[in-house]
Amino acid sequence: MKIYGVALLAGCYFSGLLIGEWLGMLFGIPGNMGGVGFSMLFLILLTDYLKKTDRFSSDLEQGMGFWNSMYIPVVIAMASIQNVDAALHSGTVALVVGIGCTVLCFMLLPLMSAAFKNSNPTDGADD
Amino acid sequence: MERTIDILLRNGFVLSFLIVGLIMFLTELASKRLFKKRIPGIALAVVSGLVLAAFGKEKGIADVGIFSGMALLGGNMLRDFTIVSTALGASFQEIRKSGVAGIVALFTGVTFTFFCGSLMAIAFGYRDAESIATIAAGACSFIVGPVTGNAIGAPSDVITLSIAEGVIKVIVVVIGTPLLAGKIGLTNKHAAMVYGGIMGTTSGVSAGLAATDVRLVPYGALTATFYTGLAVLLCPTVFYPILKFFFP
Numbered sequence: 001m002k003i004y005g006v007a008l009l010a011g012c013y014f015s016g017l018l019i020g021e022w023l024g025m026l027f028g029i030p031g032n033m034g035g036v037g038f039s040m041l042f043l044i045l046l047t048d049y050l051k052k053t054d055r056f057s058s059d060l061e062q063g064m065g066f067w068n069s070m071y072i073p074v075v076i077a078m079a080s081i082q083n084v085d086a087a088l089h090s091g092t093v094a095l096v097v098g099i100g101c102t103v104l105c106f107m108l109l110p111l112m113s114a115a116f117k118n119s120n121p122t123d124g125a126d127d
Numbered sequence: 128m129e130r131t132i133d134i135l136l137r138n139g140f141v142l143s144f145l146i147v148g149l150i151m152f153l154t155e156l157a158s159k160r161l162f163k164k165r166i167p168g169i170a171l172a173v174v175s176g177l178v179l180a181a182f183g184k185e186k187g188i189a190d191v192g193i194f195s196g197m198a199l200l201g202g203n204m205l206r207d208f209t210i211v212s213t214a215l216g217a218s219f220q221e222i223r224k225s226g227v228a229g230i231v232a233l234f235t236g237v238t239f240t241f242f243c244g245s246l247m248a249i250a251f252g253y254r255d256a257e258s259i260a261t262i263a264a265g266a267c268s269f270i271v272g273p274v275t276g277n278a279i280g281a282p283s284d285v286i287t288l289s290i291a292e293g294v295i296k297v298i299v300v301v302i303g304t305p306l307l308a309g310k311i312g313l314t315n316k317h318a319a320m321v322y323g324g325i326m327g328t329t330s331g332v333s334a335g336l337a338a339t340d341v342r343l344v345p346y347g348a349l350t351a352t353f354y355t356g357l358a359v360l361l362c363p364t365v366f367y368p369i370l371k372f373f374f375p
Binding site for chain 1: 151179187205209212215235266303
């Protein structure tokens with residue numbers, strides 16, 4: 001039953017959001033602290049467990065997989081409901097931060113690679 | 128005619144599937160034919176979404192009657208639900224395969240990007256922790272920005288700004304990767320995994336690596352997938368409180 005997959009996904013979603021709300025309350029912040037991140041963590045743990053115990057049926061996977069494939073369409077719809085007028089006034093900020101941070105990250109790569117030259121991945125994929 | 132419009136108005140949500148599907152089809156076509164895949168269809172589609180939003184007001188295109196369904200499809204609920212489902216392809220065994228370097232790259236990538244983004248936001252004169260955190264999170268990707276912004280209650284124009292930043296990042300990554308690959312040593316699987324961890328933005332990394340060396344794509348995409356999860360976890364829970372401490 002594909003709906004079981006969707007239901008488990010919804011279960012992970014709410015578990016994560018609840019933790020995010022509680023953390024927000026704990027730190028006195030009127031918002032959800034990392035709820036989505038916790039939900040993802042739960043989903044990874046759950047699917048890992050189901051795979052290990054050989055109970056992750058293709059039906060379960062398809063139920064979750066459909067929503068996975070809707071991610072990009074949802075992002076596009078999200079872009080279309082933004083307050084673009086207000087953001088255009090600070091368009092330079094988007095350009096400078098978007099380009100600036102990315103270029104700085106590019107420069108970080110050779111440093112990172114050099115630092116880890118001798119630590120190959122555990123399965124020796126660096127052949 | 129009246130009755131046709133009435134049908135569209137009453138079925139806004141289903142109509143939004145049709146609209147988004149059409150946008151993706153056209154941008155994919157444009158990406159192949161006009162840009163020779165240099166700019167991925169996804170980036171073009173998100174830009175088209177933003178352009179569409181300009182026809183509306185505060186709620187973007189959803190302000191226009193027949194497009195009201197877009198507010199549900201692109202709203203916070205489905206956005207967060209589908210983001211969670213992207214963790215489906217990830218597993219801790221996989222990340223372990225990338226070794227210490229992959230994990231360190233992930234944490235360094237998210238932290239470094241957020242740090243640079245915060246400094247730039249402050250330089251531009253933002254003084255509230257919510258806006259600074261959202262702009263810095265937008266530098267991670269076009270999804271980390273709005274998720275963080277909504278979670279901590281940032282102003283709507285700053286959230287839109289963070290999406291635009293993320294789109295610009297995708298374009299820079301896709302164009303920059305093949306150009307700089309040799310200079311930054313992006314020539315093997317190992318480097319590709321570190322690269323995915325530092326850059327995040329899965330669509331940009333996948334397309335950029337595809338233009339560099341197709342064999343590297345799965346390795347970069349692997350760590351990049353974890354990047355989003357780590358960033359939406361760290362930005363509101365760890366980084367935002369730190370900013371709040373300096374900008375109460």
